[in-house]
Every structure is written in C-alpha cells, then in structure tokens.
Amino acid sequence: MSLLASALVAMAIGAAGPGGMVAGRVVRVAAPGDTVAAAGAMVVLHYVTPSKQGPVDSLRVGADGRFRFAQPADTTAILLISSRWDGVQYFSTPIGSAHGQRDSLVTLVVSDSASSAPIALAARHLVISAPAADGTRSAVDLLILANDGYQTRVPPDLSAASWRFLMPKTAVNLVLGESDFAEEAVQFHGDTLELHAAVPPGQRQLLVHYQIPPATRALSVPWAEGTPVVNVLLEEAAATAGAPLARADTTTVDGRHYTRWTGAMVAPGAIQLRFGGDGQLPGWVAEAVAGCFAVGLIVMALLSGRRATRPRRPSAVTATVSSPVDELLDAIARLDAAHAGGEAAHDAAEWHQYQSARAALKEQVRTLLPP
Numbered sequence: 001m002s003l004l005a006s007a008l009v010a011m012a013i014g015a016a017g018p019g020g021m022v023a024g025r026v027v028r029v030a031a032p033g034d035t036v037a038a039a040g041a042m043v044v045l046h047y048v049t050p051s052k053q054g055p056v057d058s059l060r061v062g063a064d065g066r067f068r069f070a071q072p073a074d075t076t077a078i079l080l081i082s083s084r085w086d087g088v089q090y091f092s093t094p095i096g097s098a099h100g101q102r103d104s105l106v107t108l109v110v111s112d113s114a115s116s117a118p119i120a121l122a123a124r125h126l127v128i129s130a131p132a133a134d135g136t137r138s139a140v141d142l143l144i145l146a147n148d149g150y151q152t153r154v155p156p157d158l159s160a161a162s163w164r165f166l167m168p169k170t171a172v173n174l175v176l177g178e179s180d181f182a183e184e185a186v187q188f189h190g191d192t193l194e195l196h197a198a199v200p201p202g203q204r205q206l207l208v209h210y211q212i213p214p215a216t217r218a219l220s221v222p223w224a225e226g227t228p229v230v231n232v233l234l235e236e237a238a239a240t241a242g243a244p245l246a247r248a249d250t251t252t253v254d255g256r257h258y259t260r261w262t263g264a265m266v267a268p269g270a271i272q273l274r275f276g277g278d279g280q281l282p283g284w285v286a287e288a289v290a291g292c293f294a295v296g297l298i299v300m301a302l303l304s305g306r307r308a309t310r311p312r313r314p315s316a317v318t319a320t321v322s323s324p325v326d327e328l329l330d331a332i333a334r335l336d337a338a339h340a341g342g343e344a345a346h347d348a349a350e351w352h353q354y355q356s357a358r359a360a361l362k363e364q365v366r367t368l369l370p371p
Helices: 286-308 324-338 348-368
Strands: 008-012 021-031 034-037 042-048 053-060 066-070 078-085 088-091 104-110 112-114 120-128 137-147 151-153 163-166 172-176 186-189 192-195 202-212 218-223 227-234 246-253 256-265 269-274
Touching: 021 078, 053 066, 078 104, 088 104, 120 218, 192 202, 227 269
Parallel strands: 021 104, 112 151, 120 227
Antiparallel strands: 008 104, 021 034, 021 066, 042 053, 042 078, 078 088, 120 137, 137 202, 163 192, 172 202, 186 192, 218 269, 227 256, 246 256
C-alpha cells in the first residue's frame, strides 16, 4: 500500500543538476519523538518527467541507514526516494532538479506496522451552508486523525478497514474531497466511512462533502469516539447546535456569514443541529463552502512541510493542537472587532493596515476555492 501523499520526510533540500548526488538516511520511529537507523532498508530512486517515469537505481542501506545515488543528468526531472518497510511503501516529497544547489539531502522516516496501533479523531470541523433553492444544504466535514504512537496503523487483512467513522444517517451524495488519502482508500457504506489505508505516526486529514436533504429541520451528527476539538459553522442565522457545543462567534468571509459553535466531545454520542427557515433560501454550493476549510487543510500541510525541512527528530503530534481553521476565522473576527468603530475612529495608516490584513486573509480563501 502506498503512502505517496502522506510520506513522512524529516528533511528535503532542493537539488542540483548533472553530476549532483541524492544522499540521505532512512530512519525508523522507535518511540514517540525518537528515531533510529532503519538498518537493511531497501531504498529506490525514482525519476519522473512528463514523458517517462520509473525507478532508476536502488540499494540496501547498511547499519547506519545511509544511502547515496548519482543524480540523473536531466535537469527537468523530479526525483523521489522510496523505501518499503514492514509492508508499507513510504515516499519522500518530490525533489526538484532545477534548484541552484548541487546535492540533495533527504531523511525518509518509516515505521513498524501494527493493526492495533491506536489512532484517534483529534478534531472535527463541520461547515453547513444555507439551503439552496431546492432546500438542499451542502456540508463539508473535515476529520483530523491523530496517530500519536510510533507504529503505522494498518488493516488487519486486505478486506478490512483500518478505521471506521459514522456519518449522519440522512446525509446523501457522500464524496471524498481533498485529503491525505487516495480516493480509492475511502469507502462509504450507508452511514459508515471506512478507511482502507495505512495511517503512519502524525496527523492525517479526511475531507468529506455531502448533502442534507430538503425539508430537514434537525440533524443528528454522530460521534463514535471522543474528540477534544469540535467546531460547527452554520451559515443560517437561525440554525443552532446543541450540547456540548456553545456559540462562539459570528464570522464573515467574502460576504458569507457563519456562526461558529465550538466545544469537545468527551465520549461517544451525538450533537443535535436544528435549522430554521422554510428550506428555500438561496445558499452556496458545496465547493464554495469547502474553500473555507481548504484553507485550513492547505495551511496544515504547509506547516507540516516546513517542519519537515528542519533537521530534527520527528515528534508526536498532540491531539489538542489548535486548528488553523479556527485561527483563520478568529484572525478575521479579531481584526473586525478591533476596528469596529469604522474608518473615522482610526488614523489613515492604521485603517489601511487593517484593510490590507483583512484582504490578505480573504484572498487566501478566494485563491483556494475550487474552479
């Protein structure tokens, strides 16, 4: 099973040209926050161009886990390092060959596999739009899985799922969005989401789009396990979320108004959502709503990528880390609150700075909206 989209790379520095080297080390997570050399690992160098791709060299590392390959002469090629460890294929992030440096240094992190490795739902962020003309509401559900251990969670057998999660029973047209898992790895069986993929240490994200049928006045959102961070954003002003969530604030993003309800699920259960109106109000399609959460998804990926370039040992990700989705929405809300008096209450420089900062946040949303 491949983890190309979710490989763990501790360091990747852009590379060279003809005559350069791709060198580095394969390490294994021995304990949360600690790695050791993956002695004996087989390492493969892959070459990718628009016209051809495939492995070009391979070797078995020694006790120190180190490898070294000569770079292909084609400066347009993208290079990848892979290693299969305990049944799971791990890939590095792509190494470009058009950079100014001569050599590439890569540390590829692998893990032992276990079907019993614990994973948990670290956070869930649900956005529900106002109803469209036919009364259908669009929903975007972002699930963040955390593997805080040192083993990669794998299915117990080829037909079994590595993780399952309940979705609302009345939800229809469930589709996987931009996620850290391949589309074929996620299956929907009625109200159950099944993940058929390996989950290595760290955090991984699943983004699910679905619709809520017309005339729905109440929605029960099930939780099969406790979750420390829960956010529900409702576009309808009259919509509410029940306990244990509490109303937090109202945020406007690019002309769309959301009320945020936040809290934690300390145990399995369900959150009751209630909607107002006649179900015939104009609303935003799922793609537009998804843009807000796509920001959080991309920001988390970028932050993860920046951390990956630092030459340090990987550390376990705690389930209570704050969500970039919350940070983006909170930042806009704080800006608006700090400048509530309007332009007349602030000097020209301060007002210009506020408008620029707010526009930058909104631009992040706009640029990430699907076409």
